Amino acid sequence: MKLARSFYERPDVVTVARELLGKELCVVMDGQLTTGIITETEAYAGITDRASHAFGGKRTARTEIMYARGGTAYVYLCYGMHSLFNVVTNVKDVPHAVLIRAILPRKGISTMKARTGKNVINGAFSNGPGKVAKALGIHYSHSGLDLLGKAIWISDAGLEVPDDQVLCGPRIGVDYAGDDAKLPYRFCWNVSVIK
DNA sequence: CGGCCGATCCACT
DNA sequence: GTGGATCGGCCGA
Numbered sequence: 001m002k003l004a005r006s007f008y009e010r011p012d013v014v015t016v017a018r019e020l021l022g023k024e025l026c027v028v029m030d031g032q033l034t035t036g037i038i039t040e041t042e043a044y045a046g047i048t049d050r051a052s053h054a055f056g057g058k059r060t061a062r063t064e065i066m067y068a069r070g071g072t073a074y075v076y077l078c079y080g081m082h083s084l085f086n087v088v089t090n091v092k093d094v095p096h097a098v099l100i101r102a103i104l105p106r107k108g109i110s111t112m113k114a115r116t117g118k119n120v121i122n123g124a125f126s127n128g129p130g131k132v133a134k135a136l137g138i139h140y141s142h143s144g145l146d147l148l149g150k151a152i153w154i155s156d157a158g159l160e161v162p163d164d165q166v167l168c169g170p171r172i173g174v175d176y177a178g179d180d181a182k183l184p185y186r187f188c189w190n191v192s193v194i195k
Numbered sequence: 196c197g198g199c200c201g202a203t204c205c206a207c208t
Numbered sequence: 209g210t211g212g213a214t215c216g217g218c219c220g221a
Contacts, residue, residue: 042202044202052202053202077201078202079203079204084202086202099202101202129202129203130203130204131203131204171202172202172203173202176200176201
């Protein structure tokens, strides 16, 4: 069942990041359906969060998408070669977002393998935000798409994600953010217990 | 307009 | 564990 607008528009981005674990991210690109269970997320808490692109209320052509209403896709290019996919949360003009860092591929696996080439190492797959977007066919030009639309949406797969299977800790790659880099805004569902 | 840098990934040692 | 790839976005001049 597709998640409703109200799921994304809630005020606490950290809660949304936690609850996105176990949900199914579904994407139709190039006529191909690919989906995966979300296993790792990070919250970016808007204008007060030094690690966020919207820190200090900054608005640019790129970050403007973060100010859209909850349930919008924010995708941007990192290191000149990787698209990173985020879920915009909270109401319009509050630039909160959740980065999807890892998924467990579910449907369209052969399509994902074709897109990512030989990115299958030690049994892991689609772990890492750049690889997730690549496997799902998401490009930074897709930034701004509605998550209640027909290209990208998220479903409640009916999976239970108990607290004792969830790791919570600091975010990755945000050392530049000072004290905010230490905030426990990263959630990881321990995949080894899923099977 | 020039220069710096990044919410990363992979090959290689 | 480490360094290179690679280029859009952002800022300062």
